[in-house]
Amino acid sequence: MRQLSVISRRVAAAAVSVVLVGGAAACGPKGSGGDSAGGGADGAPKKGGTLTVLNRAPQKQFDPARLYTSGGGNIPSLVYRTLTTRNRENGAEGTKVVPDLATDTGTPSDDAKTWTYKLKDGLKYEDGTPITAADVKYGVERSFAPELSGGAPYLRDWLIGGDTYQGPYKEQKGLDSIETPDAKTIVFKLKKSEGDFPYFATSTQFAPVPKAKDTGAKYAEHPVSSGPYKVVKNANDGEQMVLERNPNWSEETDKERHAYPDRIEVKSGLAPAVINQRLSAGQGADAAAVTTDTNLGPAELAQVTGDKKLAARVGTGHFGYTNYLAFNPKAKPFDDPKVREAIAYAVNRTSVVNAAGGSALAEPATTFLPNQKSFGFTPYDPFPAGATGNAAKAKELLKEAGHADGLDITLTHSTAQNFETSPEIATALQAALKEAGIRVKLEGLEENDYDEKTHSVDKQPDLFLAHWGADWPSGGPFLAPIFDGRQIVKDGANFNASRLDDSAVNNEIDEINKITDHDAAAKRWGALDQRIGAQALTVPLFHPVYKRLVGKDVKNVVISDWTGVLDVSQVAVK
Numbered sequence: 001m002r003q004l005s006v007i008s009r010r011v012a013a014a015a016v017s018v019v020l021v022g023g024a025a026a027c028g029p030k031g032s033g034g035d036s037a038g039g040g041a042d043g044a045p046k047k048g049g050t051l052t053v054l055n056r057a058p059q060k061q062f063d064p065a066r067l068y069t070s071g072g073g074n075i076p077s078l079v080y081r082t083l084t085t086r087n088r089e090n091g092a093e094g095t096k097v098v099p100d101l102a103t104d105t106g107t108p109s110d111d112a113k114t115w116t117y118k119l120k121d122g123l124k125y126e127d128g129t130p131i132t133a134a135d136v137k138y139g140v141e142r143s144f145a146p147e148l149s150g151g152a153p154y155l156r157d158w159l160i161g162g163d164t165y166q167g168p169y170k171e172q173k174g175l176d177s178i179e180t181p182d183a184k185t186i187v188f189k190l191k192k193s194e195g196d197f198p199y200f201a202t203s204t205q206f207a208p209v210p211k212a213k214d215t216g217a218k219y220a221e222h223p224v225s226s227g228p229y230k231v232v233k234n235a236n237d238g239e240q241m242v243l244e245r246n247p248n249w250s251e252e253t254d255k256e257r258h259a260y261p262d263r264i265e266v267k268s269g270l271a272p273a274v275i276n277q278r279l280s281a282g283q284g285a286d287a288a289a290v291t292t293d294t295n296l297g298p299a300e301l302a303q304v305t306g307d308k309k310l311a312a313r314v315g316t317g318h319f320g321y322t323n324y325l326a327f328n329p330k331a332k333p334f335d336d337p338k339v340r341e342a343i344a345y346a347v348n349r350t351s352v353v354n355a356a357g358g359s360a361l362a363e364p365a366t367t368f369l370p371n372q373k374s375f376g377f378t379p380y381d382p383f384p385a386g387a388t389g390n391a392a393k394a395k396e397l398l399k400e401a402g403h404a405d406g407l408d409i410t411l412t413h414s415t416a417q418n419f420e421t422s423p424e425i426a427t428a429l430q431a432a433l434k435e436a437g438i439r440v441k442l443e444g445l446e447e448n449d450y451d452e453k454t455h456s457v458d459k460q461p462d463l464f465l466a467h468w469g470a471d472w473p474s475g476g477p478f479l480a481p482i483f484d485g486r487q488i489v490k491d492g493a494n495f496n497a498s499r500l501d502d503s504a505v506n507n508e509i510d511e512i513n514k515i516t517d518h519d520a521a522a523k524r525w526g527a528l529d530q531r532i533g534a535q536a537l538t539v540p541l542f543h544p545v546y547k548r549l550v551g552k553d554v555k556n557v558v559i560s561d562w563t564g565v566l567d568v569s570q571v572a573v574k
Helices: 075-079 133-142 154-158 216-221 272-281 284-288 298-305 337-346 349-355 391-400 423-434 447-454 476-483 503-513 518-533
Strands: 050-054 084-086 097-099 107-109 114-118 178-182 185-189 229-235 240-245 263-267 314-318 321-327 362-364 407-414 438-445 463-469 538-549
Touching: 050 272, 050 284, 075 229, 075 240, 075 263, 133 178, 133 185, 216 229, 272 284, 272 298, 272 538, 337 391, 337 423, 337 438, 337 538, 349 362, 349 423, 349 538, 407 423, 407 447, 423 438, 438 447, 447 463, 463 476, 476 503, 476 518, 503 518
Parallel strands: 050 263, 407 438, 407 463
Antiparallel strands: 084 097, 107 114, 114 185, 178 185, 229 240, 240 263, 314 538, 321 463, 321 538, 362 538
């Protein structure tokens, strides 16, 4: 997954639970527990009503080819079904991949370089026509069209011929590496082993598109739905959307989406403070409203915590995401491992967590992988400095490195107030490192400038605040972009800031990618994380925690560790 500051694509920490600020449970998975809002006398969720979604960012690029991975995993998933999808359950259970259009999560062969899927019976579009394997193939192929850029780049790297294919509009032909021997079978031929292919098959690039109904760049305005809702309005580039029931969607073929509301209205372009105020007040339609992209900040959280009724409407989410310090080990003094280790020992994670909003909004990290089983989390701390840092150990290492009088360095950060690379976090680090004799000059950059420089091999700062989130809950998309030497990009967006190009690391990534047993692969990713962590190429700081309000008439809140946000496909309203 790419960094959220680049684009909201990625969609960390201990098992996510739908817990409340006050510690009480909200609603249990898929209709269990909770109050009776949106349900009958027994409290079970019922169909009917209108759900309002209040968001900051418009749902731009609603074309399935242009959405990144699962498109945020919320609104697009109501319209587009894919070969596989995430398990719509709370917490760790929600990190599992399950069948969607397909009968299973895929059959691998040839060391996971070939993946075969069979479609379920009875699949239909909103107009009643059947969904075929050829439609899925065409949906994937159109995602290669330059006119429909924006989607995840994996298929260009993975599919045979994908690196040169320009889509069906220019070439008027399909990819030979995607075969459809019959109307219900689709086969993908890959260049290399990819045991995580079922996870990526949740991407909207795998949504079927009927070729006869494809309107190219205008398709997003009136896409042909394969999911429980159809688009009846998409205005101002996704700023306002209205979804209504797809009469030809069958719950018999879709065990994951419940589709309780009759209608869903999405209103975007709102300020975070406005969203939280409207959800808090719960007047009119806002009583049956949720947000999928706006968190409670520290001040708002403190206010909510003091109100039992509001506290009972706050869901807590965790997502595979790590905030860290990034070094350029090619530049002095960071070419010396002892200097990097000294900084790792000097970091005061308690002050960093406080700067990020406090323990309710951030959890300290000592591993690069998020502390979730699905990623392969293996507890380790190669430079144990306790909760507040170990200045004495840092000074000792600096002396060994020839810096007995301390060190002068520059830390680059973004000036944006985003609780990730903010001035407050940079200032907290500056104060901690000062205790170890490390004098830090802060360099704040406007966010666009920050993104450009930190992702450029030529312009990259020697030390900067960074963050990474997962495209799906696995160690592969977390470790490979940051530490695989073959992914160093010299003339584009580079994420391997340490320029690590270790053949043993690269080979281990390839070997793990052959494993189709997710649990077995996870153990190997955890071991690799520990091996890399010992080199002090990064200093993990914290994993964010998401706190979000829901309207007072909202029922059946489900938040998985896959997305960390409320799943609108499960919500019922009064």
